[in-house]
Amino acid sequence: MADKSLNEPAETKPRHEVPARGSLDKFNLGLRLMAGAFILFMLVSLFYLYVAVGNSWSLVANALFDSRILGALWISVSSAFIVGALAIAVAIPTSYILTYNEFRGKQLLETLLIEFPQTFPPATVGLVYLLMLGPSSPINIAYTYPAVIIAKLYVSAPFALSFILRRFREIHKSGLDVIAESLGGETQQILLWVLLPLSSIDILGGFSLTWARAMGEVAATLIFAGAISWKTEIFPAVVYLTAQSAPEVALAASLIAAMLSIVALMFFKWVAGRRR
Amino acid sequence: MSELRVENLSKSYGKTKALDNVSLTVNPSEFLVVMGPSGCGKTTLLLTILGVLRADEGHVYIDGGDIDNLRISKRNLGYAPQDFGLFPHLTTYDNVAFGLRAKRFGQSEIGSRVKAKLSLVGLEGLEQRKPDELSGGQKQRVALARALAIDPCLLLLDEPLSNVDEATKADVKANLKETNRRTGVTTICVMHDPEDALELGDRIAVMHAGQIIQCATPKDFLENPSGEIVKQLLHHLLRGS
Numbered sequence: 001m002a003d004k005s006l007n008e009p010a011e012t013k014p015r016h017e018v019p020a021r022g023s024l025d026k027f028n029l030g031l032r033l034m035a036g037a038f039i040l041f042m043l044v045s046l047f048y049l050y051v052a053v054g055n056s057w058s059l060v061a062n063a064l065f066d067s068r069i070l071g072a073l074w075i076s077v078s079s080a081f082i083v084g085a086l087a088i089a090v091a092i093p094t095s096y097i098l099t100y101n102e103f104r105g106k107q108l109l110e111t112l113l114i115e116f117p118q119t120f121p122p123a124t125v126g127l128v129y130l131l132m133l134g135p136s137s138p139i140n141i142a143y144t145y146p147a148v149i150i151a152k153l154y155v156s157a158p159f160a161l162s163f164i165l166r167r168f169r170e171i172h173k174s175g176l177d178v179i180a181e182s183l184g185g186e187t188q189q190i191l192l193w194v195l196l197p198l199s200s201i202d203i204l205g206g207f208s209l210t211w212a213r214a215m216g217e218v219a220a221t222l223i224f225a226g227a228i229s230w231k232t233e234i235f236p237a238v239v240y241l242t243a244q245s246a247p248e249v250a251l252a253a254s255l256i257a258a259m260l261s262i263v264a265l266m267f268f269k270w271v272a273g274r275r276r
Numbered sequence: 277m278s279e280l281r282v283e284n285l286s287k288s289y290g291k292t293k294a295l296d297n298v299s300l301t302v303n304p305s306e307f308l309v310v311m312g313p314s315g316c317g318k319t320t321l322l323l324t325i326l327g328v329l330r331a332d333e334g335h336v337y338i339d340g341g342d343i344d345n346l347r348i349s350k351r352n353l354g355y356a357p358q359d360f361g362l363f364p365h366l367t368t369y370d371n372v373a374f375g376l377r378a379k380r381f382g383q384s385e386i387g388s389r390v391k392a393k394l395s396l397v398g399l400e401g402l403e404q405r406k407p408d409e410l411s412g413g414q415k416q417r418v419a420l421a422r423a424l425a426i427d428p429c430l431l432l433l434d435e436p437l438s439n440v441d442e443a444t445k446a447d448v449k450a451n452l453k454e455t456n457r458r459t460g461v462t463t464i465c466v467m468h469d470p471e472d473a474l475e476l477g478d479r480i481a482v483m484h485a486g487q488i489i490q491c492a493t494p495k496d497f498l499e500n501p502s503g504e505i506v507k508q509l510l511h512h513l514l515r516g517s
Contacts, residue, residue, distance in 0.1 A: 174361075175357055175361055178348065178361075179355065179361040179363075180374065181349045182326060182351070182423075183349075183422070183423075184349050184352070184378040184379045184426060185375075186349055189377075189378045193374070193378075194363065197365045198364070198365060
C-alpha cells in the first residue's frame with residue numbers, strides 16, 4: 001500500500017523570521033520611543049546599582065566572605081529553590097483538578113488561588129501566619145526556616161499555578177487527552193504521558209517565575225520568620241536592615257543578589273530553549 | 277467485528293437539538309458514512325458513541341451490551357479526529373504504541389503489533405519521525421494505525437479527508453477502504469462531502485437537524501433518494517461532479 005507520497009519528505013516550513021518592519025514611519029517612531037522609555041525605566045535602577053557601587057568593588061568581594069551575607073545567600077537561594085519545587089508539586093494536581101472538574105464557586109476559588117495572593121499585601125500574609133502559627137498558637141513555627149518557606153510559598157506559588165493551569169487547559173482544548181483516553185489511558189497515563197511532557201516548558205517557566213518572586217519576597221518572611229542570621233535571614237532582609245546603618249553592605253548584598261538572579265533566570269531560559 | 281446499535285439518542289445544547297431521537301444499526305465490518313452539512317449533528321453522534329458527550333436520552337449498544345456508563349478508556353473504540361490528534365512530542369512508533377502501553381502489553385508484543393499496523397497503512401520506515409516531520413496524508417495514516425493498534429470494536433473517523441490536500445485525497449480514500457476490508461473493523465466515518473461519502477460507504481446515513489433522514493447503500497441512495505433534503509444534497513452532488 002506504499003505510495004509515492006510516502007517517500008516524499010513532509011513540507012519543510014520556512015523558519016519564522018522577524019518581519020522587516022524597521023522602517024521609520026511616524027507611528028513606528030512613536031512605538032520605539034515608548035518602548036525605549038520603558039526599557040530605560042526598567043534598566044536604570046540596575047545600572048544605578050552598578051554605578052553606586054563605584055569603586056567599592058573590594059567591598060563586594062569582601063561581602064562574599066562576610067558570614068552574615070553568605071548566610072543570607074544560602075537561606076534565600078535554598079528557600080527559593082524549595083519554594084519553586086513545592087509550588088510545582090502542588091500546582092500540577094491543582095491544575096489537573098481545575099481543568100477537569102466543574103463545580104460551584106470555581107471562578108472564585110481560582111481568583112483566590114491565583115490573582116488574589118498578588119494583591120494581598122505580603123506584610124499582611126506574614127502577620128496572618130504569625131498569628132496562626134506563631135507563639136500564641138498551639139503549633140509555633142515562627143522564626144524558623146519552615147516559616148521562611150511557608151511565607152514565600154503563599155506569595156510565589158500562584159505564578160506556577162497560573163502557568164501550568166493555562167497549559168493544561170490548552171491541551172484539554174486540543175482534545176489530545178481524549179485521544180489518550182480512547183486508547184485506554186487512565187488519569188495516570190494522561191498526566192504522565194501527555195499533560196506533563198507537553199507542559200514541560202510551562203512548568204519550567206512557572207518554576208522560574210516562582211523562584212524569582214520567592215527571591216524578592218521580604219515582608220511576609222520578615223514578619224513571620226524574622227531575620228536570624230544563618231536561620232531565617234534572607235538577602236532582601238539584610239538590605240532592608242542594613243540600609244541605614246551600613247549602606248555599603250546593603251549595596252554589596254543587593255548587587256550580589258541581582259547578579260545571581262540574572263544568571264539563574266538566564267539559565268532557566270537556556271534550559272527552556274533547549275527543550276523547545 | 278462488532279455490531280453497533282444506537283437507540284433513540286437525543287442530545288440538546290440549550291434549545292438546539294443536536295441529536296433528535298436517532299436510531300441506527302451498524303453491522304459487523306460495515307463501513308458506514310454519516311453525512312450531512314455542518315451543524316447537522318454528525319460529530320455530536322460520533323462523540324456520544326465515543327463517550328465524550330453524554331446523551332440526554334437513549335442508549336448505545338456494542339454487540340448488544342449497553343456502554344452508556346462505560347468510561348471512554350474502557351470502551352475500546354479507535355478514534356481519529358479531524359486534525360489527526362497525534363501526540364506532537366512522540367515519534368510515529370510511540371504514537372502507535374501509546375494505547376498498547378496504556379493497556380500494559382509486553383514490549384515484544386507492542387513491537388510486533390506496531391510493526392504490523394504501520395505496514396498495514398504503508399508507513400514502514402517512518403517509525404522515528406515526529407508528527408511535524410510528516411505530511412498530511414502520512415499523519416492521517418499514523419492516526420489510523422494508532423486507532424487500530426488496540427484492536428478496537430469500532431473505528432470512529434471524524435472528517436478524515438478534511439486535512440489532507442487534494443493530491444493525497446484519493447490515496448487516503450483507497451487506504452481507508454482497504455484497511456476496512458483487511459481488518460474487518462466496523463467503521464463509522466463522519467463526512468460532509470456527498471461524493472466522498474458515496475465512494476467510501478457501504479451505507480450512508482444522511483443527517484439533517486439532528487435526525488437521520490435516510491440510511492441506505494450508495495446505489496439505493498442514488499436511485500431512491502427520500503425527501504427534498506436528500507434530493508437537494510444529491511442534486512448538489514450531480515451538479516458538482
